[in-house]
Amino acid sequence: MIHYKTDEQLIAIRRTGRIVSACHREIAARIKPGVTTLEINKFADAFMRKHGARPAQIGYKGYPFATCASVGDVVCHGFPSAVPLKEGQIVTIDMVAELNGWMADSAWTYAVGKVSLEVERLMKATKQALYRGIAHAVEGKRLGDVGYAVQQIADREGYSVVEEFIGHGIGRRMHEDPQVFHRGKPGTGKWLRKGMVITIEPIFVLGDPHVRIDNDGWTARTVDGTWGAQYEHTVAVRDGEPIILTR
Template sequence: MIQYKTNDEIEQIRKAGRVVAGCHREIARRLQPGVTTLELDRFAEAYMRACGAKPAQKGYKSYPYATCASVGDVVCHGFPRDVPLREGEIVTIDMVADLDGWMADSAWTYAVGRIAPDLERLLKATKYALYQGIAQAAAGKRLGDIGAAVQAVAERERYAIVEAFIGHGIGRRMHEDPQVHHTGKAGSGKKLREGMVITIEPIFVTGQPHITIDADGWTARTFDGSWGAQFEHTVAVTSGGPVILTE
């Protein structure tokens, strides 16, 4: 069942979103060749706790870290590792902050130093698709409008979408209704109403969208070894249109 939020509750999620956004800004400053994702994970946890928040992912279904850190062919839910990042790689850092019982979620794919033009294009297209989807998150629109907008970018830019992972409602719990797919038909699906708070988080890959899960039960990587990018925001559906809470 969808949990519709009041304006005051959306403001609480926005406060958690500011923690997430600030942490991403600091990670962007620190991310360079030679840094490890385990170091970034420890920083992110310390940053959130210093802000009075806690990392909601840590302990969720026994997940052991404060962030997900996905490098190269790992498209999501990667474990932070004590392995130095290399020039030319890309890494997605995904985090959820819980501030006073309200949660906000954002993932961002970063370039490690200078990356190849084809990877720059992948990141640009995926980020653009996120914002195209967000533009559809308005009261009176439908969930299918979001998916159709994201899918149109993928098709135009000739990328596949990893459909196994989707957006979701968020608030008191990390995952709430509704499910937010990144493919769809415009005008279809549940109608968006004021008070919904959702995540939009497309994953584009350079190859095929099929994934495998590592023995750790979490790490999702492409079956063919192709690389992926993901960009995610937490968004409120309001009477004035979509409001990004993690920017």
């Protein structure tokens, strides 16, 4: 069941989204060689609480951390680690905050120092695909239009899309209807209507898009060890330009 949000509820989600985006800005300044993702997790946890929000990922289906921290071939749901980040790596930090009962979700891939041109190009294409998908998240479009917009960038640039992990509705709960796929056919799928709030969160990889899950039950990494990047925003569907609630 899709929950359509009122203007007042969108304002509430936007307040949460501002905390998430502000936290990401602070994290961007802290990512560097020698820093650990456990340190980043501790910072994000304290930042959200300082601003009155709850780190919503803690306890979700048993997940123990405030953030997911995915390095290199880990494409999502990686556990924060005490292993120092190294020059040339990439790390995706994903977080969900809850403020006054409303949630917002955003993930961002960060370069650790200077990365290779190949990895830089991967990051740029994935981010471009996120915003191309967002541009189609408007009243009267369909979810297949969003997925197709993302897929076009991947196909054009020669990347694979990880299909096991998708976007979703969000609001009072972390995961609501509808499911948001990052591949699709134009003019297919559920209609996008004003008041829907969804996440768009493509993952592009350099090689095989299939993943395996580590023994912790969470960490998803590519089967061939190649690296992946992910960018995610929480977006409100409107009649006209969509609103990015985690900008």
